[in-house]
Amino acid sequence: MLKVENLKKYFPVERGVFRRVVDYVRAVDGISFEIKKREIFALVGESGCGKTTTAKLIVRLLEATDGRIFFNGKDISLLGRRELARKIQIIFQDPFASLNPRLTIGTIVGEAVRHRLETAGEKIGIKETAEKTKELLNRVGLPVNILNEYPHQFSGGQRQRIGIARALAMQPELIVADEPVSSLDISVQAQILNLLLDLRDSLGLSYILIAHDLNVVRFLSDKVAVMYQGKIVETGSVKMVYDNPHHPYTKKLLEAIPTLETRLSE
């Protein structure tokens, strides 16, 4: 469904008055992977390895320096933004920063509903928008009577649900989830992870999961790619990579996970 070929993103490093380009930061340095329908594909790695840059390239919040991304066989750089937004959506890490504090929940989610229908050439009334918004809120496990409330009235987990509802409003086929649970408490984290799985089952979604928590990745994903300094150093099914890592960096990463057993087995 999604195919990434030799994707590169270099950020220029500028010096001096004339902003002379002296070097490049190779944030993403020639990565390739493929995602099938209903698959959950995880990109893992430590901070600065290029995983968030990759996420932004896929939804075209950044333009690639080189390489191509195909969605259902079409090069995404040839698609219009609106068209792309209807196929691929993104959920951000920080549910506090990614919702406009001045808009009501009804507007945040309803805007996306209207946007989709208008792109499809349909006219939609206020009442109908509200109905559709309520459906979405219900789907992500939120009460439906919150249309006139503002983001600050909600907890981190609830805001993340609002972000998910907004992404679903576009009826995408693929959702890029950039650290969707890393800012949430453990007890709430489990709720959101379950929700992501429920939505995959009921809507047939695929996910690209960007994460640094290897326990979360193991639980949630089918396939995993380990990134290090802008490159994918190891990739395969979760079982294969976790049970039998080959690359020394993957081994180091897996060994560093604080497991519940380590000390107790001593």
Added chain:
Amino acid sequence: MEKILEVRNLSVEFYKGGKVIPALRDVSITLKENEVLGIVGESGCGKSTLALAVLKLIPEREGKIVSGEVLFKKEELLSLSDEKLLKVRGDRISIVFQDPFTSLNPLFRIGNQIAESLALHRKENLSTYQIEKEIIELLELVKMPKPKDTMLSYPHQLSGGMQQRVMIAMALSSNPEILIADEPTTALDVTIQKEILGLLSELQKKLGLSVVLITHDFGIVAQTCQRVSVMYAGSIVEEASTSEIFHNPLHPYTKGLLESLPSREESRDFSQGEKRRLRAISGQVPDPSNLPSGCKFHPRCPIVIEQCKPEEPRLREIIENHWVRCIRAG
């Protein structure tokens, strides 16, 4: 083992927008010599407030310690004068905070910042040469690869892990007896986290430190702590040895938390088409300014009964050295 630090019935309130927020409610902990005690809980449960309150660091304008006492080697700390308290705080009890990026002053070289803490906490006057020697020894103690270069660098030139090592070196510069570490590795990557935790354990043994480790990560607790206190909504709901907590959790909140971890050990066979779901705790952490009546966990509790609602349960010792705040346990 001797008790080195005892917190008894400590309550702290914060005042915000005309509201009283009970951040800590009747918290008691005991730290023994040479022990690593873990304090676990989710954000807002009061674990960082506890660290601050022990050292009387609650900003006066924002809140205050309402009741309780803190005994350090049988000496009460909270009633000490500021002057006397300074001899304990940062000197015999040191603290390492979560975020090394904001804890170091960006304008001074690492060496100067460590020198400042040496100057404040050492009785004797050290010569420049001695100070330099001590700084290098401290940086070697926390295993900085190039202590001499580090001494001359500015904080931004060091990585997060290296900055945290510097923070630990500063905390140890006064030869403390107790080290309080408040989420010391949360801001760091896993591989670096492993190094820092390893370093802390090693130093704890080598220097005979007693450590209070505050964290939200049960994995870290499993690896480093001997005893654990689990906090929820400002009070301790369960306390026991680490292995007891993991093998025999008695409070429904502790049980729920442990079950909701997507632990690595939970390796599953995906080919069977089995539904992968975590056992999540329903609901969310209560708003501290609007706590429920009775047991603070009752709205989320799977085994709640009518008797849980009117009155908050006491912390009871159900098995030897295993304390639980739940009327249904045991």
